[in-house]
Amino acid sequence: MKKKVLMSLVLLAIIGTSAVFAQTPTLDKLKFRENVSDCQVEPANNQISGEVVIPDTYNNKPVKTVAVFKDITGITSVVIPASVTNMINNAFYGCTNLTSVTFLGEKINMATNNNYNFPGNLPDKYKAGGAGTYTRQAGSNTWTKQDGGFSLSGTWTRSADGMQITITDNGSNITITGDKPNNGGKLNDTYTKK
Numbered sequence: 001m002k003k004k005v006l007m008s009l010v011l012l013a014i015i016g017t018s019a020v021f022a023q024t025p026t027l028d029k030l031k032f033r034e035n036v037s038d039c040q041v042e043p044a045n046n047q048i049s050g051e052v053v054i055p056d057t058y059n060n061k062p063v064k065t066v067a068v069f070k071d072i073t074g075i076t077s078v079v080i081p082a083s084v085t086n087m088i089n090n091a092f093y094g095c096t097n098l099t100s101v102t103f104l105g106e107k108i109n110m111a112t113n114n115n116y117n118f119p120g121n122l123p124d125k126y127k128a129g130g131a132g133t134y135t136r137q138a139g140s141n142t143w144t145k146q147d148g149g150f151s152l153s154g155t156w157t158r159s160a161d162g163m164q165i166t167i168t169d170n171g172s173n174i175t176i177t178g179d180k181p182n183n184g185g186k187l188n189d190t191y192t193k194k
Contacts, residue, residue, distance in 0.1 A: 041067065052078045064084060
């Protein structure tokens with residue numbers, strides 16, 4: 001009996017996980033520009049709203065590039081497939097109601113000013129945390145990865161003396177750098193996580 005209950009729970013967990021990542025693409029909200037071997041996705045119009053799920057293929061070609069969805073305030077969440085490797089500058093900048101982004105792939109080349117691809121610090125969080133779902137409160141600039149992972153990455157300034165500390169957590173090492181203006185205080189330490 002215990003074995004049957006355990007197998008049922010495992011099966012439910014697998015089904016639940018598949019449901020999260022097997023979302024149906026929202027093709028009615030998207031337009032595609034096909035190249036010889038791949039294609040680029042962009043919004044069908046500026047009136048789209050709600051969730052946008054980008055497919056990994058279109059007409060049997062991988063979707064490699066996300067074009068500009070800039071300033072479409074109706075978008076609340078986005079799912080970006082692992083096939084995407086490039087994001088054009090300002091891709092989702094100004095999408096002020098965007099509060100959930102799921103990256104199914106590990107590496108996306110974000111254009112030059114990558115912090116303008118999304119509202120807030122999502123590009124930096126994604127670079128540190130990789131694939132997964134990131135959320136934020138509307139109007140906030142801070143994104144949090146929702147897999148239970150914890151990252152120390154960020155920059156803080158101590159108000160008493162202006163000391164600035166930057167922590168970079170790449171998953172295996174933590175690097176702490178800092179500078180105290182007018183006092184020459186410097187930090188440059190690396191710690192290995194256990």
